[in-house]
Amino acid sequence: MMGQAVRDPAKWGSGPSALDDLVLQIEVAELRRDATALESFARRLSDESAAMGHELYRALADRALGVALVWGGARQQAGACFERAAAHFAARHVGFQLGRAQLAWGRAARDSGDASAARWHLLAAIEAFDDVGAAPAAEAARRERAALG
Amino acid sequence: MRVRRGTFPLAASRATLLRVTNGLKTPSALADLASRGLVRPAAGEPEPVYAFRHALIQEAAYASLTRQERRRLHREIGLVLEGRPRAAGADASLLARHFGEAGEVEKAVPYAIEAASHAVDVLAFDEALSLLEKVEGLTRDAERSDLRRSVLERRGDVYARMRLGTRAITVYREALDLGARPADPTADLHLNVKILRAAAAVRWAVDRAAYRAAFEATRASRRSLEQALPRLGAAPLVDRVHTFAALSLDAWRNIEPPDWPAAARYAERAAALAEESGDPVLNSIALEALGDAELGRGDLPAYRVSALRRLALLEHPAFVDRLQRADALRGAGAALMYLGRYEEALDLLRQAEASAEAIQAVDQQFNALSLACQCAFRLDRWDDVLALEARWTELERHAPSERTGPLCFPMALAAVVHELRGEVEMATRLRRRSYAIMLGMGAVESWRSNAHY
Numbered sequence: 160m161m162g163q164a165v166r167d168p169a170k171w172g173s174g175p176s177a178l179d180d181l182v183l184q185i186e187v188a189e190l191r192r193d194a195t196a197l198e199s200f201a202r203r204l205s206d207e208s209a210a211m212g213h214e215l216y217r218a219l220a221d222r223a224l225g226v227a228l229v230w231g232g233a234r235q236q237a238g239a240c241f242e243r244a245a246a247h248f249a250a251r252h253v254g255f256q257l258g259r260a261q262l263a264w265g266r267a268a269r270d271s272g273d274a275s276a277a278r279w280h281l282l283a284a285i286e287a288f289d290d291v292g293a294a295p296a297a298e299a300a301r302r303e304r305a306a307l308g
Numbered sequence: 309m310r311v312r313r314g315t316f317p318l319a320a321s322r323a324t325l326l327r328v329t330n331g332l333k334t335p336s337a338l339a340d341l342a343s344r345g346l347v348r349p350a351a352g353e354p355e356p357v358y359a360f361r362h363a364l365i366q367e368a369a370y371a372s373l374t375r376q377e378r379r380r381l382h383r384e385i386g387l388v389l390e391g392r393p394r395a396a397g398a399d400a401s402l403l404a405r406h407f408g409e410a411g412e413v414e415k416a417v418p419y420a421i422e423a424a425s426h427a428v429d430v431l432a433f434d435e436a437l438s439l440l441e442k443v444e445g446l447t448r449d450a451e452r453s454d455l456r457r458s459v460l461e462r463r464g465d466v467y468a469r470m471r472l473g474t475r476a477i478t479v480y481r482e483a484l485d486l487g488a489r490p491a492d493p494t495a496d497l498h499l500n501v502k503i504l505r506a507a508a509a510v511r512w513a514v515d516r517a518a519y520r521a522a523f524e525a526t527r528a529s530r531r532s533l534e535q536a537l538p539r540l541g542a543a544p545l546v547d548r549v550h551t552f553a554a555l556s557l558d559a560w561r562n563i564e565p566p567d568w569p570a571a572a573r574y575a576e577r578a579a580a581l582a583e584e585s586g587d588p589v590l591n592s593i594a595l596e597a598l599g600d601a602e603l604g605r606g607d608l609p610a611y612r613v614s615a616l617r618r619l620a621l622l623e624h625p626a627f628v629d630r631l632q633r634a635d636a637l638r639g640a641g642a643a644l645m646y647l648g649r650y651e652e653a654l655d656l657l658r659q660a661e662a663s664a665e666a667i668q669a670v671d672q673q674f675n676a677l678s679l680a681c682q683c684a685f686r687l688d689r690w691d692d693v694l695a696l697e698a699r700w701t702e703l704e705r706h707a708p709s710e711r712t713g714p715l716c717f718p719m720a721l722a723a724v725v726h727e728l729r730g731e732v733e734m735a736t737r738l739r740r741r742s743y744a745i746m747l748g749m750g751a752v753e754s755w756r757s758n759a760h761y
Contacts, residue, residue, distance in 0.1 A: 176646045177606045211608055213648035215686060255688040255728065291688055294730040 178208055178216050185223045198227035218247035222260045229267045237267050245283075255296070258287035262300055274307050281307070383410035400426065401439060408443055413450045417443050421462050428469055431668045436466045453486045460486070461499060468502060469631075471671045471711040473510035474518050477503055477525045497536060497547055500529035501554040508561040509671070526562045530555070545581055549590045552578035556597040560604055572601040588624035592632045595621075599639055608646050615643035619656075634663035634672045642679050650683040657683070674700060674712045681718040690725045697722040709745075716745040 175183070181204040188196035201223035208216035225240030241264035248257035265280030281304040288297035338358050341347045346365050347358045360366040373381070386406035389399065401423035407416035420443040427436035440463045447456035460483035467476035480503050484496065507522040533555060540548055556574035560566035575597035582594035599614035619640040621627055637660035644653035657680040664672035677700050684692035700715060709715070719742040726735035 176603075176608060178608075178646070208648070211647055215648045215650070251687070253686075253688045255690075257688075291690055292729050296728065 178204065178211065178213060181207065182216060182219055185219070189223065189226060192230070194227050194230040197223060198231070201227055214247060215251070215253065218244045218253075218260075219256065221247075222256070222263060225260075225267070226263050229263070229270070234267050234271050238264065241267065248287075254287050254291035255293055258284045258291070258293060258296060258300070261287060262296075262303075265300075266303070269303075269307060278304060278307055379410045382406045382408075383412060386410060386412070386415065404439060404443060408446055411446070411450075413443070413446050413452055413455055416446060417455045417459060421458065424462055424466065428466060433466055433470050433668075437463060440466065457483045457486045461502075464499075464502060464506075468506050468509070471509060471669075471713075473506040474522055476506040477522050480506070481525055496532060497543060497551060500532045500536075501550050503529040504533070504554045504558040504562065508557050511561055523562065526558065530558055530562075545585050546587070546590060549578050549582045549585065549594055552581065553593050553597040556601060560600065566604065568601065568604045571597075571604060575601040588621040588627045589629045589632055592618050592621050592627070592629070592636055596632075596635060596639060599643070603643075603646070608643070612643040612647055615640045630663065630667045631669055631672070634660050634667065634669055634676075637663055638672060638676050638679065641676065645679055645683050648686075650687050654680055654683050670703070670707045670711045671713045673703065674715065677703075678715070678718045681721055685721045685725070690729065693722055693725045714745055716742040719745070 181200055184200045185197060185204060188200055201220045204216055205220035205224060208214075208220060221240045221244035225237040225244065228234070228237035228240065241260055244260040245257060245264065247253075248260055261280045261284035265277045265284060268274075268280055269277035281300050284300045285297050285304065288294075288300060338347060342349060342358065346361060346369075348361055349358055360369075370378070383406070386403055389403055389406065394400075400419045404416050404419035404423050407413075407419060410416075420439045424436035424439045427433070427439065440459050444456060444459045444463065447453075447459055460479050464476045464479035464483065467473070467479060480499050484499050503525050507526045510519060510522050533551060536551075540551060543551070552574045556571045556578060559571040559574060560568055575594070578594040579591075579598045582590040585591070595614050595618040599611050599618065602608075602610040602614055615636075618636045622633055622636055627633065637656050641653045641656035641660055644650075644656065657676045661673055661676035661680070664670075664676060677696055681693055681696045684690075684696060697718065700712075700718060704712060704715065719738050723735045723738035723742060726732075726738065
């Protein structure tokens with residue numbers, strides 16, 4: 160059982176579930192660059208989505224956890240998280256999330272000094288963003304890739 | 309011999325008309341009228357059919373009769389029609405008209421109700437309302453509050469079916485104010501259940517002022533139903549299921565903050581009783597309540613089980629309720645969506661939308677579209693999100709928001725897609741519209757704390 164109830168079920172609209180709520184909390188924590196909150200929400204989402212069999216949200220949790228681990232300096236573990244997330248998104252053709260996972264993975268590789276891997280992941284991110292028409296995100300990834308030389 | 313609709317009263321002159329209805333052989337009278345060029349036999353029918361040559365002749369003939377003669381003729385015609393085998397619907401409407409014109413309110417009302425019911429079945433909502441409004445006038449003139457109450461209840465049902473909940477509540481309240489029929493102890497029960505359901509349907513779909521009136525009506529109905537609970541065992545099983553299911557819905561939908569334990573308690577009672585009945589539609593109603601309560605507790609796996617049990621009921625040959633069918637499909641689609649099984653959810657939601665469209669259940673159609681939009685959004689199928697947005701925008705042109713329900717959520721999802729694609733102007737426009745809808749629905753402090761946007 161999850162801690163937080165759905166406040167207004169989907170009837171006559173589309174109320175968010177408690178899992179949806181965690182996804183939102185993750186986005187907010189990431190925007191605030193709050194590593195502690197991000198890791199906490201990502202782990203909760205990972206556990207609860209696994210219990211529910213919600214594979215997409217588990218992949219979202221993996222990507223977010225990867226970002227939190229990078230912020231905490233655990234790049235090795237982060238790579239495994241990004242890999243799991245990207246594999247799921249690629250298999251399901253969830254383009255924008257695939258782009259986000261590859262972008263985060265590329266940044267982690269860049270920050271650890273692996274420019275070659277960073278270029279590869281950033282290119283994958285650009286392609287994924289282009290596929291869904293996410294022009295601003297694709298442009299940002301292009302700039303980051305260009306900066307690598 | 310038959311006389312085609314539009315020919316009654318059956319005469320073009322007062323003398324002939326009176327002869328016809330005073331026992332002279334009708335064929336000879338009609339032949340007389342035909343020879344005078346006032347009516348003509350219509351060919352190609354299995355039995356003789358006559359029609360007036362011109363509508364003005366019919367009007368002139370009718371105007372030549374005294375009120376008493378007209379009433380007597382309408383009654384005679386009604387009795388003749390009543391004795392004939394008839395197809396449901398159209399003939400009931402004709403019978404309601406003739407008995408109504410004859411002033412026979414006791415006969416006119418059941419026929420009008422039957423005709424209105426058939427009109428609703430074929431989605432002729434305006435016709436249903438027109439029929440009921442006419443006989444309602446008669447019941448008022450005849451001071452028959454018992455019959456008027458029945459007519460008002462049916463009028464409310466038509467408004468509720470059209471998802472015009474605030475009008476439905478007004479009419480149901482009017483019916484309640486007429487007082488209960490002594491012979492029908494469950495009459496108030498029905499009306500109060502319907503008021504709670506109608507108010508739940510307009511929650512978030514109308515502005516604050518309109519909802520306040522609906523909300524006030526729910527208080528009295530809730531109190532009345534709660535007071536009736538100790539005696540509910542004497543009511544038919546079907547009424548008990550409806551009552552518990554409505555109280556469950558009311559507990560989370562009309563009460564702020566939602567009383568989820570009460571919603572679960574009532575839903576469990578409804579489910580147990582429905583199971584006892586073996587009726588698939590009653591079970592569907594109860595499982596809907598149970599599923600909502602489980603979802604409200606955040607118990608998604610239990611919700612999924614209830615939603616899929618409800619879906620399985622659609623296979624039952626006795627499952628004839630088309631609204632419940634559309635809702636069961638939507639509910640199962642929602643349950644799978646919440647668990648991330650988006651492809652399966654989309655398949656069910658497409659079926660739900662088609663079912664809802666076929667019966668002009670606009671709110672259900674929008675709900676299915678809204679949930680499908682959420683699935684497409686999660687799968688990053690942005691073109692699908694925007695295509696769905698185009699669909700509801702088109703539908704929105706033909707239906708007031710009270711019928712569609714609030715559209716702020718899918719609108720916000722579309723705004724996100726436009727934003728992520730760099731279409732800032734469009735995103736801003738949709739975001740502002742979405743926000744304006746939310747502001748119109750309720751004060752900021754009443755918004756759900758975990759709403760997405």
